[in-house]
Amino acid sequence: MSRRKAWNADPEPLLRVEPGFRLDQVDPDATPGFPGRKIDGLEALAAGASRLAALQERLYAASTAGDQRRVLLVLQAMDTAGKGGIVSHVVGAVDPNGVRYAGFKAPTAEEREHDFLWRIERQLPSAGQLGVFDRSHYEDVLIQRIRAFAAPDEIERRYGAITEFEDGLTAEGTTIVKVMLHISKDEQRERLGERLDRPDKHWKFNPADIDERLLWDRYQDAYQIVFDRTSTPQAPWYVVPANRKWYARLAVQQLLLRALEDMQLSWPKADFDVAEQRQRLAES
Amino acid sequence: MSRRKAWNADPEPLLRVEPGFRLDQVDPDATPGFPGRKIDGLEALAAGASRLAALQERLYAASTAGDQRRVLLVLQAMDTAGKGGIVSHVVGAVDPNGVRYAGFKAPTAEEREHDFLWRIERQLPSAGQLGVFDRSHYEDVLIQRIRAFAAPDEIERRYGAITEFEDGLTAEGTTIVKVMLHISKDEQRERLGERLDRPDKHWKFNPADIDERLLWDRYQDAYQIVFDRTSTPQAPWYVVPANRKWYARLAVQQLLLRALEDMQLSWPKADFDVAEQRQRLAES
Known part of the structure; x- marks a missing residue:
């Protein structure tokens, strides 16, 4: 038995955004539900990786028998908060054929000609898959609100359009896990x-990142509005303290594990006569 | 220094299909270029995994500076030969945002209304990505030939259409690595x-797998024709002995490593003034 410390409480209710939630009261250094240190967290993450892969395989197997369920992880955050690390260190544990990754950048000319959800719908996961949105339709009420890329009444309309859209996905069998990785301005x-400082990291830097940083407080306010208006019982938001990368990864892994465990997945039954196929195989 | 055995020859030329190649002379139990045993192979695979991930990150970084290069791994094989294991154990080492996986099943009604390459073109990797085709356009000259799903002159036309298509991709910066995993009929x-035998594997079994198995020799002949007609200097085929799963995985990993190393990737240079941005950051 390991002496490492593990979760002492399920982080799901601790991180979930409920009515009355205040982003400015969340400590980005905290590690809710996990009393251990970094070394404990890394060990727990490694242990969870194989469980996550195994559960996703069951989800995929179920889809081959007609099960329509799937999971969609939505990642939002200020720059450098660690979205990329979640994708490689958490989602990376899952078989590539079970993952549908989609990164959303500034919309193209073609995308701007359509409703803001048009490009989103084209990237949804199939039955059996774990979909990952690296940024998402929430950019359309975050940067687009702050930069006034859309008119105020259009922005207003979008909050309702988003909850309706997500309600529809949930009704069709998608478990949506919406995560905001929360870092402090100093950490950024x-x-x-x-x-x-590092020439091998220059490609990740864009002077526009500092332009957005200068609007830090306005972004925090825009996130607060997102939480107030789009955290629903069907598709709640989770705010994950992310100054400690190891905690953020472990917490998101735990949210995904819980989502999959709640599905009570079992291996599909054979739709053929096993003995008959054994006989055919022996004769072949 | 490890005492484990490693490659004693680059497997790339050993596995490449050259004029005069005969599939029926390849031993599916062999391990060309690798004198070690399974335990050596697993250690080499683990070491290669981080190198593969690091090289793909460089490819992706290059794409952010306009480099158009990408890699496409094409996997073909008889059922159970281990395509899935290549995807999870080799490609799985790469960051999910750098991978584009596409599995090709029997074409849908919509797909059948188009040329056979239509659905293929829609799944090509973007610049910076590692694309993986789990089955591919080669099904259109394998099962379609054997089952006579297309007329003989249409099948004939396709070999030329394929090499033209692949020449075009190569010219635009795609390195194509075409792999046939070769197992014996007994191993299958x-x-x-x-x-x-295993209820947790029943979902992977389909009685049609045995129907195809009964056509084993015809498939081997159809593969031989594929090699004769579509293994080109730009996009050669590799036949990888696959009775030993660990060897097949290690060999495909090595082919991908070599493809990426040949690109001589370097980190893109900053297109901004680093000192100026440091100053802006300090003031923010």
Whole structure:
């Protein structure tokens, strides 16, 4: 038996955004539900990786027998908060054929000609898959609100359009896990500085990252509105303290494990006569 | 320094299909270029995994600076030969955002209304990505030839259409690595038998797998024609002995490593003034 510390409480209710939630009261350094240190967290993450892969395989197997269920992880955050690390260190444990990754950048000219959800719908996971949105339709009420890329009444309309859209996905069998990785402004300065210090990280840096940083408080306010208006019982938001990368990865892994465990997946039954196929195989 | 045995020859030329190649002379139990045993192979695979991930990250970084290069791994094989294991154990080492996986099953009604390459073109990797085709356009000259799903002159036309298509991809910066995993008919019986023995593997079994098995020799002939007609200097085929799963995985990993190493990737240079951005960051 390991002496490492593990979760002492399920983080799901601790991180879930409920009515009355205040982003400015979340400590980005905290590790809710996990009393251990980094070394404990890394060990727990490694143990969870194989469980996550095994559960996703069951989800995929179920889909071959007609089960329509799937999972969609939505990742939002300020720059450098660690979305990329979640994708490689958490989602990376899952078989590539069970993952559908989609990164959303500034919309193209073609995408701008359609409703903001058009490009989103084209990237949804299939039955059996774990979909990952690296940024998402929430950019359309975050940067688009702050930069006034859309008119105020259009922004207003989108909050309702989003909850309706997500309700529809949930009704069709998608479990949506919406995660905001929450870092402090000081932590972001340190991480951007590291990108500037290391020539092998320059490609990850964009001067526009600092332009957005200068609007930090407005982004925090825009996130608060997102939580107030789009955290629903069907598709709640989770705010994950992310100053400690190891905790954020472990917490998101745990949210995905819980989502899959709640599905009570079992291997599909054979739709053929096993003995008959054994006989055919022996004769072949 | 490890005492484990490693490659004693680059497997790339050993596995490449050259004029005069005969599939029926390849021993599916062999391990060309690798004198070690399974335990050596597993250690080499683990070491290669981080190198593969690191090289793909460089490819992706290059794409952010306009480099158009990408890699496409094409996997073909008889059932149970281990395509899935290549995807999870070799490709699985790469960051999910750098992978584009596409599995090709029997074409849908919509797909059948188009040229056979239509659905293929829609799944090509973007610049910076490692694309993986789990089955491919080669099904259109394998099962379609054997089952006569297309007329003989249409099948004939396709070999030329394929090499033209692949020449075009190569010219635009795609390195194509075409792999046929080669198992023996006896090994397939054993693997299908295991799927029948284990209820957690029943979902992977389909009675049609035995129908195809009964056509084993015709498939081997159809593969020989594929090699004769579509193994080109730009996009050669590799036949990988696959009775030993660990060897097949290690060999495909090595082919991908070599493809990426040949690109001589370097980190893109900053297109901004680093000192100026440091100053902006300090003031933010």
